[in-house]
Amino acid sequence: MQKKMIFATFVLFCLSIFVSRNCYAIQLLTHEEALKKVLGEGVKITTENKELTEPKLSKVKEHLGGNLICTQKGGRAASVQCKTNFDFYFAEKDGQKTGVAIIDDEPGKWGAVEFIIAMDLKGAVSRVEVLSYEEKRGQPIARHSFLSQFEGKTSKSPLQIEKDITGISGATISSTSAAFAVKKAIILYEELYLNQ
Numbered sequence: 007m008q009k010k011m012i013f014a015t016f017v018l019f020c021l022s023i024f025v026s027r028n029c030y031a032i033q034l035l036t037h038e039e040a041l042k043k044v045l046g047e048g049v050k051i052t053t054e055n056k057e058l059t060e061p062k063l064s065k066v067k068e069h070l071g072g073n074l075i076c077t078q079k080g081g082r083a084a085s086v087q088c089k090t091n092f093d094f095y096f097a098e099k100d101g102q103k104t105g106v107a108i109i110d111d112e113p114g115k116w117g118a119v120e121f122i123i124a125m126d127l128k129g130a131v132s133r134v135e136v137l138s139y140e141e142k143r144g145q146p147i148a149r150h151s152f153l154s155q156f157e158g159k160t161s162k163s164p165l166q167i168e169k170d171i172t173g174i175s176g177a178t179i180s181s182t183s184a185a186f187a188v189k190k191a192i193i194l195y196e197e198l199y200l201n202q
Contacts, residue, residue, distance in 0.1 A: 031117070033138045034148060037109060044124035044133040045097035045105050052098060056198045058090040069161075069193045076186035081113045081179045085140075092194055103127060106199075108191040109137065112183040116140045119147070119183055123156075123191035129200055131159045134188060139180075147180045156188045161196050165189040 035043065041051055058066060067074060074090070077083045097105040107124040117140025124133045134156045136148035146152060155171050165185050167173040173181035 031138065031140045032145070035135060035137045037137070040109070040122040040135055040137050041095055041107060044107050044122055044135055045095065049097040049099050049104065052096050054094045054096065056092050056094060058092065058194070058198065062197045063090060066193050066197055070186070070190055074190070076112045076183045078179055078182055080115055081183065082115065082117050083113045085118045086111045086113045094195065105132060106195060108194065110187050110191060112187045114139060114141045114183050115179040116142055119180060121184065121187040123188050125192065125195060129160055129192055129196050131156045131188060131192065133157065134184070141177070141180055146174045146177060147184050152181070153184070159188060159192070161192050
């Protein structure tokens with residue numbers, strides 16, 4: 007009887023270690039919370055869906071180095087579905103649009119990282135937040151001290167780690183994914199709205 011108890015305890019212990027090492031998805035904000043946080047309280051939020059088709063698809067890919075998702079050695083690109091359909095969330099106050107946001111997933115080292123990128127109507131970044139991640143060491147990318155570096159960035163900004171964005175030591179893949187997500191949001195908005 008005692009041997010069975012010891013064996014059962016050992017099995018439960020091993021299972022708990024396995025689960026704790028492999029279950030590390032963190033949800034920081036829901037979509038609704040994130041939209042209110044980046045677009046402001048008391049605004050009406052409307053959604054516009056846009057399909058990215060040729061020739062704009064090729065133009066966006068060219069700006070992003072040939073891909074619509076951040077592919078880098080050591081990243082989990084397979085954890086993110088490549089899409090060409092995007093939702094743009096517009097804030098409206100007194101019948102006038104005041105800002106826009108895009109929610110996007112990019113691959114981190116351990117899994118998908120979900121970002122929300124808010125911009126003014128001219129395409130300058132006003133705020134970036136992380137909604138969820140599956141990172142072990144990339145968790146600091148959700149900190150304001152890192153994300154605030156993107157504020158004011160436009161399509162003319164390099165948006166590259168160690169050029170105009172200081173990466174997080176030990177979280178290079180996650181840092182690069184964040185920079186890619188911001189660049190992608192700016193380029194999508196510019197191509198689908200501003201360059202009409």
